[in-house]
Amino acid sequence: MIRISLDLMGGDFGPEVVIPGAAKALERHPGVSFVMFGQQEKCAPILARYPTLRERSVFHHCEIAVAMDEKPSQALRRGRYKSSMWKAIEAVKAKEADVAVSAGNTGALMAMSLFCLRTMANIERPALAGIWPTLKGESIVLDVGATIGADAQQLLDFAVMGGAMARALFEIERPMVGLLNVGVEEVKGQEEVKEAGRLIREAGLDTINYYGFVEGDDLGRGTVDVVVTEGFTGNVALKTAEGTARQIAQYLRSAMSRTLLARLGYLLAKEAFDRLREKMDPRKVNGAVFLGLNGIVIKSHGGTDAEGFAAAIDVGYDMARNGLTQKIENDLKEYHARHSSSAGPEAA
Amino acid sequence: MIRISLDLMGGDFGPEVVIPGAAKALERHPGVSFVMFGQQEKCAPILARYPTLRERSVFHHCEIAVAMDEKPSQALRRGRYKSSMWKAIEAVKAKEADVAVSAGNTGALMAMSLFCLRTMANIERPALAGIWPTLKGESIVLDVGATIGADAQQLLDFAVMGGAMARALFEIERPMVGLLNVGVEEVKGQEEVKEAGRLIREAGLDTINYYGFVEGDDLGRGTVDVVVTEGFTGNVALKTAEGTARQIAQYLRSAMSRTLLARLGYLLAKEAFDRLREKMDPRKVNGAVFLGLNGIVIKSHGGTDAEGFAAAIDVGYDMARNGLTQKIENDLKEYHARHSSSAGPEAA
Structure with missing residues (x-):
């Protein structure tokens, strides 16, 4: 079973798009469950409209939402440890979710993902793959x-x-x-x-x-x-x-x-x-993946609608189901093993 | 009257495209005249099909044609001073033409234009403007x-x-x-x-x-x-x-x-x-311009047809008619005059 953590407050429309998007994704992948982070008073009424989704989700209240125009450094200062974006990423670190999806501001998402999940061994900087x-x-x-x-x-x-x-x-x-x-x-x-x-x-x-x-x-x-x-x-x-x-x-x-x-x-x-x-x-190709971190984070377009956000969840689902992080780790290990042995063949 | 020098041998189809292209351009700008450079035996039979164009053109035989896949350094060695591409550029330097147009290989055209025309004062490197x-x-x-x-x-x-x-x-x-x-x-x-x-x-x-x-x-x-x-x-x-x-x-x-x-x-x-x-x-927007040289050189797509090549000539015509080189020189002069005076206002 794939568990997906969601930053409900990300994107131009926040929970208005993220929650219906999750409902659509759940129809396609009925085995999925969600961990959700957002402001209770804004999210609860919307979530109430999707009883099937609510049944498959755990909701956590977060007071702080990262703004779309916030600078990454500012977002980190204000939202680290407590914003819905941070909490969604942290759920991946804590192994409570297999992948995090956010439509929030790219720079902040990048900064928080890097800070929370850290890069894999031998990787200096992550990349955003579209x-x-x-x-x-x-x-x-x-x-x-x-x-x-x-x-x-x-x-x-x-x-x-x-x-x-x-x-x-x-x-x-x-x-x-x-x-x-x-x-x-x-x-x-x-x-x-x-x-x-x-x-x-x-x-x-x-x-x-x-x-x-x-x-x-x-x-x-x-x-x-x-x-x-x-x-x-x-x-x-x-x-x-x-x-x-x-x-x-x-x-x-x-x-x-x-x-x-x-x-x-x-x-x-x-x-x-x-x-x-x-x-x-x-919208069909929405969902870019941060590669090189100890966990999978998916960035959705901020301006997308529910259909588009569901596509980003689909990407996250595929990545988690196919063990992306493990695949990258193995491939990097293989490369570095070869690389160091080829650098000193006599030592082998 | 605008005078345009043409490298008849440039592009994937050479004179087969360049000459009919020039004929089309001449219909649009009847006042234009051409200086043409190419291999006599290949170009003369084609040119003979366009009597009006032939009347408005001076043809010069050049034995050497720069190949589309030639490295710029190689093209320079083999074709400097004597290839149709070089001669077309040189006509601009010698003030026999107001602008040169070639569909030849970009790197070679760039290298030869730079070598022959040199950059304007205060310009370190030319740019190709599309x-x-x-x-x-x-x-x-x-x-x-x-x-x-x-x-x-x-x-x-x-x-x-x-x-x-x-x-x-x-x-x-x-x-x-x-x-x-x-x-x-x-x-x-x-x-x-x-x-x-x-x-x-x-x-x-x-x-x-x-x-x-x-x-x-x-x-x-x-x-x-x-x-x-x-x-x-x-x-x-x-x-x-x-x-x-x-x-x-x-x-x-x-x-x-x-x-x-x-x-x-x-x-x-x-x-x-x-x-x-x-x-x-x-083809409608064919014709990129090398900016920053002491003369105007237009690069046409190598794979274009006569219509496309005519569009590249149109661009050259407009640039020459509107005194592009002079405009750039004036603007650069104005900038550098301001720039040096603002760097040392007390000296003024």
């Missing part, structure tokens, strides 16, 4: 904004962790992993990226298939299962793709409403448009 | 891949140069300029970007309106006229947007061909779909 819809299905892209910059070793760690997540999420044995780079000949890529490519090749990892460099247009194409990049570029790429999708949707809407014939055509093809809308629905 | 279609029209994004990384001062130079280009291209008096950054609170952005923001504010430039930071999704939204970033992120963002557009076009095609009703709807709304296709046509 799920990217592609022409072939889905890929994992990391880091989409946990930290800015990454050296070659950190990029290698991202490759190992992203590979473990792909095995957990897509159930592929040896996921294909690529490093995001630019194709322009003169520049031939960032030094860190080139160095990371060398390190990954030399490491001869059994858990991933190293593809080599990929470019921005390989993201949507689904060239590889896992795309590795540092957090600044990853965040810009993610938001650029989201923005482009919205832009095209806007073009499409305005084209389809311009003439009578176009409107008629739209009506006839409505089912196809609905399918397209579903394909492009950002 | 034109980005937005919901409001078009924006300029730089650097989309000339060099990797940029310090705060270089980002400020990009802002000044991009502003000058926006004034030349969009005929806006004080274009709105933003710095590309990430919105995640914890990270609060790259150090160089934050520092560049401070520098630009302090500089109090008359030639641009500084907006502040923008994020990836502001690109398609058209929040600002000019988006400034370093070449790695800019290149990834550009290719991610192109890839996302192709991905959605593919979804749309497959949705519209799935059922009979959808196909019928598509037929009725065909005009609207054509309009959408035109909106999304990457």
Whole structure:
């Protein structure tokens, strides 16, 4: 049985979205149970509307809620040990939950997760891994904004962790992993990226298939299962793709409403448009995963609705069910065992 | 009268695309004349098919053509002083042309342009500025891949140069300029970007309106006229947007061909779909500009067709007609005059 802890106060709409989202997720995974943290007076009336969910949940009152615009340092000072966000994460640390899900502010969630759960052995910094819809299905892209910059070793760690997540999420044995780079000949890529490519090749990892460099247009194409990049570029790429999708949707809407014939055509093809809308629905791929911590924390979009929040819970459910943390730990251990033995083969 | 020098051998299709492209551009700008460089035996038969164009052109035979996969250093060694690419750039230096256009390999074009034209005073490195279609029209994004990384001062130079280009291209008096950054609170952005923001504010430039930071999704939204970033992120963002557009076009095609009703709807709304296709046509925004050199060089996509190459010529035409180089030089001069006087106000 998977136990999920929820920060009911996170996101633009707090319990109004989180609780209905949990109810939807429970329909899909009836075996799940919830540990919930939030302000009693706001949450109880909403929870009362979902008797099945209430039956599968333990509710804890927390006075403090982290604000969406609070600075991480401020959120930590004000909300550590007592906010609904902190308590949700702490439940994972205390083994009362297998995964925490919050739609709260990313920086605060990152800071609190790091402070509470700490990074795994040999991991310097966690990464935020997003799920990217592609022409072939889905890929994992990391880091989409946990930290800015990454050296070659950190990029290698991202490759190992992203590979473990792909095995957990897509159930592929040896996921294909690529490093995001630019194709322009003169520049031939960032030094860190080139160095990371060398390190990954030399490491001869059994858990991933190293593809080599990929470019921005390989993201949507689904060239590889896992795309590795540092957090600044990853965040810009993610938001650029989201923005482009919205832009095209806007073009499409305005084209389809311009003439009578176009409107008629739209009506006839409505089912196809609905399918397209579903394909492009950002809520379907909601739920980014903090990788590299001693526990699983899922970040949902702050502005999502119940459907979107349920998708984030789905991701958390899959990660917990497939033992993501254990997979990452094993893969990292294997890499470091090989790495140290290859560094001193005579000692073996 | 604007004179345009053409590297006939550049791009995946060389003169097969460049010459018909020039013919199209000439129809739109009948006052233009061309200086052409390429292999006689390949180019002459094609040029013969366009008598009006031939009349407005001077053709020079060049034995050497830079290959699309040649490394810049190799291209420089083999093609300096004698390749069609070099000769097209050199015509700008010798004031025989106002602008050079090539669909040849970006790295080689960059290296040769830099070597031949040199950077303007006070400019350390040139930037490649692309034109980005937005919901409001078009924006300029730089650097989309000339060099990797940029310090705060270089980002400020990009802002000044991009502003000058926006004034030349969009005929806006004080274009709105933003710095590309990430919105995640914890990270609060790259150090160089934050520092560049401070520098630009302090500089109090008359030639641009500084907006502040923008994020990836502001690109398609058209929040600002000019988006400034370093070449790695800019290149990834550009290719991610192109890839996302192709991905959605593919979804749309497959949705519209799935059922009979959808196909019928598509037929009725065909005009609207054509309009959408035109909106999304990457050929319409072909033509990136190297900024910061003593002369204008336009880079066309290597894989474009005649229509796309004509669009790149259009960009070159606009840049030359509006005196881009002069505008940039003036703006840089103004900035540096202010900057040195503000550094030592007592000396004034």
